[in-house]
Amino acid sequence: MAGIRRLVLDVLKPHYPLTLEYAKALSELKDISGVNLSLYEVDQQTENVKITIEGDDLDYERIKEVIEELGAVIHSIDEIAAGRRLVEEVETLQDR
Secondary structure, three states: OOOEEEEEEEEEEEOOOOHHHHHHHHHOOOOEEEEEEEEEEEOOOEEEEEEEEEEOOOOHHHHHHHHHHOOOEEEEEEEEEEOOOOOOOOOOHHHO
C-alpha cells in the first residue's frame, strides 16, 4: 500500500514542553521512521518549528492529535509526499 510518506508541518508551540518531547512522542507513533524538528522563530511565549516526518502510510489525524495534546497547533502543511517512493523537488528556471 502506498500512502503518505513525508509530511512537512509548520507548527506553533509554547516554549514548554521542549521540542525534544515533540520529537520523542511523534517518533513513537506506528509507521513513523524518522522525525526532524527545526526551530525557526522564537517569540516571548511561543516558538515556530518545522516538523518533517517520514514513514510508511502516515496517519495525519493521529500526528495532529499528538501535536495538539502537547499544546501546539499546526499552521500549515508545507509539503506532502505520497506513493511508492519519495520524489525530491527539483529546481526549475522559475525557482532561480
